Amino acid sequence: MRRIISILMENEPGALSRVIGLFSQRGYNIESLSVAPTEDSTLSRLTLTTFGNDLKIEQITKHLNKLIEVVKLVDLTEGAHIERELMLIKVKATGAQRAEVKRSVDIFRGQIVDVTSTVYTVQLTGASDKLDAFIGAIGETQVLEVVRSGVSGISRGEKVLSL
Amino acid sequence: MEMLSGAEMVVRALQDEGVEYIFGYPGGSVLHIYDALFQQDSVSHILVRHEQAATHAADGYARATGKPGVVMVTSGPGATNAITGLATAFMDSIPMIVLSGQVRSDWIGDDAFQETDMIGVSRPVVKHSFMVRDAKDIPEIMKKAFYIATTGRPGPVLIDIPKDQTAPNVKNPYEYPKKVKMRSYAPVSRGHSGQIRKAVEELMKAKRPVIYAGGGVIQGEGSELLTKLAHRLNFPVTNTLMGLGCFPGTDPQNVGMLGMHGTYEANMTMHSSDVILAVGARLDDRVTNNVKKFCPGAKIIHIDIDPATISKNIMAHIPIVGPVHQVLEEMLSALDEHGGEPDQKALERWWEEIEGWRKVHGMRYETNENGPMKPQQVVQALYKATKGDAYVTSDVGQHQMFAAQYYQYDKPRRWINSGGLGTMGFGLPAAMGVQFAFPDATVACVTGEGSIQMNIQELSTCLQYGLPVKIININNQALGMVRQWQDMQYGGRHSQSYMESLPDFVALAEAYGHVGMKITKIEDLEGAMNEAFALKDRLVFMDIYVDPTEHVYPMQIADGSMRDMWLSKTERT
Numbered sequence: 009m010r011r012i013i014s015i016l017m018e019n020e021p022g023a024l025s026r027v028i029g030l031f032s033q034r035g036y037n038i039e040s041l042s043v044a045p046t047e048d049s050t051l052s053r054l055t056l057t058t059f060g061n062d063l064k065i066e067q068i069t070k071h072l073n074k075l076i077e078v079v080k081l082v083d084l085t086e087g088a089h090i091e092r093e094l095m096l097i098k099v100k101a102t103g104a105q106r107a108e109v110k111r112s113v114d115i116f117r118g119q120i121v122d123v124t125s126t127v128y129t130v131q132l133t134g135a136s137d138k139l140d141a142f143i144g145a146i147g148e149t150q151v152l153e154v155v156r157s158g159v160s161g162i163s164r165g166e167k168v169l170s171l
Numbered sequence: 172m173e174m175l176s177g178a179e180m181v182v183r184a185l186q187d188e189g190v191e192y193i194f195g196y197p198g199g200s201v202l203h204i205y206d207a208l209f210q211q212d213s214v215s216h217i218l219v220r221h222e223q224a225a226t227h228a229a230d231g232y233a234r235a236t237g238k239p240g241v242v243m244v245t246s247g248p249g250a251t252n253a254i255t256g257l258a259t260a261f262m263d264s265i266p267m268i269v270l271s272g273q274v275r276s277d278w279i280g281d282d283a284f285q286e287t288d289m290i291g292v293s294r295p296v297v298k299h300s301f302m303v304r305d306a307k308d309i310p311e312i313m314k315k316a317f318y319i320a321t322t323g324r325p326g327p328v329l330i331d332i333p334k335d336q337t338a339p340n341v342k343n344p345y346e347y348p349k350k351v352k353m354r355s356y357a358p359v360s361r362g363h364s365g366q367i368r369k370a371v372e373e374l375m376k377a378k379r380p381v382i383y384a385g386g387g388v389i390q391g392e393g394s395e396l397l398t399k400l401a402h403r404l405n406f407p408v409t410n411t412l413m414g415l416g417c418f419p420g421t422d423p424q425n426v427g428m429l430g431m432h433g434t435y436e437a438n439m440t441m442h443s444s445d446v447i448l449a450v451g452a453r454l455d456d457r458v459t460n461n462v463k464k465f466c467p468g469a470k471i472i473h474i475d476i477d478p479a480t481i482s483k484n485i486m487a488h489i490p491i492v493g494p495v496h497q498v499l500e501e502m503l504s505a506l507d508e509h510g511g512e513p514d515q516k517a518l519e520r521w522w523e524e525i526e527g528w529r530k531v532h533g534m535r536y537e538t539n540e541n542g543p544m545k546p547q548q549v550v551q552a553l554y555k556a557t558k559g560d561a562y563v564t565s566d567v568g569q570h571q572m573f574a575a576q577y578y579q580y581d582k583p584r585r586w587i588n589s590g591g592l593g594t595m596g597f598g599l600p601a602a603m604g605v606q607f608a609f610p611d612a613t614v615a616c617v618t619g620e621g622s623i624q625m626n627i628q629e630l631s632t633c634l635q636y637g638l639p640v641k642i643i644n645i646n647n648q649a650l651g652m653v654r655q656w657q658d659m660q661y662g663g664r665h666s667q668s669y670m671e672s673l674p675d676f677v678a679l680a681e682a683y684g685h686v687g688m689k690i691t692k693i694e695d696l697e698g699a700m701n702e703a704f705a706l707k708d709r710l711v712f713m714d715i716y717v718d719p720t721e722h723v724y725p726m727q728i729a730d731g732s733m734r735d736m737w738l739s740k741t742e743r744t
């Protein structure tokens with residue numbers, strides 16, 4: 009099962025490499041990863057998506073918790089949550105394609121953020137599967153370049169991950 | 172406030188931590204620290220002959236005393252030489268501090284002379300590591316390092332120190348912190364009371380219980396309480412290789428070591444049990460054999476300070492996360508509160524069954540009439556000569572298993588070996604560390620002619636510091652453990668497991684200034700042992716020739732359950 013694990017960790021050099029090292033050392037997969045400082049500059053928030061059964065995820069979270077720089081973490085997929093990813097994507101936009109791409113962008117509530125005579129650059133946010141669906145709708149042959157931010161997530165309601 | 176250079180701060184912090192010994196080897200990037208060491212005498216520096224030996228010596232010191240071992244190495248090759256020792260300590264959860272020099276801060280990343288990314292290289296084999304970025308942080312980093320290494324599940328901590336941060340002309344105020352404050356590190360201090368009571372209920376209902384005690388009992392100073400609990404309940408106790416000595420080896424309730432080379436009765440007891448109380452043990456693959464076939468009828472109560480150990484290999488029915496000392500104490504009072512007694516009738520039957528196993532297939536081996544002596548005889552002679560009261564360190568191989576099986580350890584911290592990593596070359600330097608900790612104690616290093624050659628240069632260190640370690644070289648003229656596997660699984664094809672051109676160990680010992688003895692006949696063994704141990708202030712290297720064809724038994728059959736074992740070359744369960 010796919011999981012979104014959200015981690016608060018000390019904003020210190022080396023902390024990120026310990027998290028990543030743990031995954032490669034213990035043979036866990038990281039599907040996506042995003043990390044940036046929070047409103048408290050001593051803390052970073054790291055969100056990663058991974059796959060595994062309950063046992064494996066339990067081991068992953070236990071080992072992450074053991075890392076000295078990890079302050080707190082939550083498996084967002086255990087409860088109601090909001091998941092977002094940002095994608096910037098360059099697609100071919102010539103001839104009849106041009107209008108077709110524009111229509112798809114509208115349907116997916118994306119924005120065209122840059123234009124040339126042959127290329128649209130599109131910005132899209134949403135859950136990862138929505139971004140996948142957009143690529144599917146456009147058709148891979150039309151895609152010139154994709155850059156995705158990796159997933160970030162937050163719990164719904166009043167639950168917060170903070171100190 | 173006192174103004175100190177970074178180098179002086181490092182040394183002062185060691186003093187403030189009460190460190191007696193630091194094992195190390197100098198080089199360019201740590202010279203400022205060596206100079207500061209020179210100007211004081213409360214911390215003694217022990218000069219080894221190879222940095223790997225420094226780590227194992229510190230490790231041996233830590234295992235024997237419970238206090239953290241401290242190491243200092245220079246950058247680059249000095250630091251990388253310490254990696255095997257870090258990994259050895261990490262696998263066995265041993266508290267250790269390694270101070271590694273680093274090139275100047277402004278050269279880091281430039282492939283400077285003797286630069287290695289030590290934080291990166293060591294990352295998977297340390298509990299934590301620090302890089303000193305500002306000399307002002309040294310007191311706090313040192314305090315945190317000792318705290319992290321010694322609390323929770325212990326482990327090695329590395330501090331990487333760029334040379335400029337120790338410069339003698341840059342002084343900063345020094346005050347050693349009294350307390351550590353870390354929002355992201357809080358080792359568990361108590362087990363869950365509800366879980367402990369649940370465990371007690373389960374123990375009371377058990378008809379075929381067993382206590383499976385590991386290295387964590389020794390680490391957590393829980394031996395006395397565990398012994399009390401076991402005696403109170405009259406349950407059989409089995410120890411892991413790391414747990415030997417946490418319950419007296421000669422106690423009739425002790426069924427011996429379990430696992431791959433465990434006793435027949437220990438493995439049968441485990442397999443047939445209905446409740447297993449696992450204490451400070453990590454259900455390692457050398458113990459469980461095939462996890463799918465592991466103890467099919469047993470409920471597992473698992474006490475461990477590290478939540479990640481629980482249900483990692485085997486699902487625990489009643490997990491208890493906490494320090495063994497506190498949990499056992501609370502378990503004993505929960506027993507009082509409960510007021511009940513275990514099912515005596517069932518226990519009686521259980522003990523009868525166990526005694527039956529003991530009688531049929533208890534530890535034994537065949538001796539050669541007129542032929543070469545057996546390695547087991549050597550360990551038994553050692554036991555006799557030392558009256559069972561020595562500190563025994565070991566290397567890795569068949570000799571290690573024999574030393575575990577045939578020497579009875581009645582006290583914790585007496586049996587010192589590398590279990591998790593299985594590091595050949597551990598034995599001699601570890602013995603040095605033990606001898607430093609207890610100068611008057613009898614320290615024996617049981618080794619093989621393969622392992623001893625991995626850190627033989629330390630004979631020189633032993634001479635320098637007058638360490639009267641007794642080296643028991645069980646010389647089977649082969650990498651015996653490897654050869655045993657080749658006999659059993661590779662049709663006897665001894666690929667590279669034969670030691671050709673062995674040195675004359677007696678001459679070698681003498682060349683290093685020690686006493687050497689060569690023993691080839693069983694009738695000379697006891698006398699030679701007594702002679703060697705009577706030489707209280709000399710290192711004696713006993714080169715003892717044994718049967719090269721001997722195997723270690725019992726041996727679990729791969730992929731089977733715990734009770735599937737070879738009992739000799741021809742009999743199996």
Ligand SMILES: Cc1cc2nc3c(=O)[nH]c(=O)nc-3n(C[C@H](O)[C@H](O)[C@H](O)COP(=O)(O)OP(=O)(O)OC[C@H]3O[C@@H](n4cnc5c(N)ncnc54)[C@H](O)[C@@H]3O)c2cc1C
Binds near residue numbers: 430457474567
């Ligand atoms: C050639 C060879 C053969 C081997 N054969 C065998 C064999 O037959 N049988 C065998 O048992 N081993 C054998 N081993 C050793 C094996 O590889 C493991 O090292 C060993 O089984 C682990 O012992 P342990 O479970 O006691 O755990 P340890 O490695 O000693 O770990 C201790 C556990 O206790 C916990 N702990 C630490 N402090 C505390 C505390 N204060 N409170 C609570 N918990 C704490 C830790 O978190 C950890 O989980 C062999 C090794 C070699 C090299």
Ligand SMILES: Cc1ncc(C[n+]2csc(CCOP(=O)(O)OP(=O)(O)O)c2C)c(N)n1
Binds near residue numbers: 621623
């Ligand atoms: C550093 C290292 N290299 C290789 C091994 C694999 N290994 C395990 S036991 C063994 C043989 C040890 O030979 P010896 O020290 O003579 O002991 P014996 O088994 O003969 O008693 C080897 C090579 C190891 N454990 N450690």
Ligand SMILES: [Mg+2]
Binds near residue numbers: 619646650651
């Ligand atoms: Mg050998």
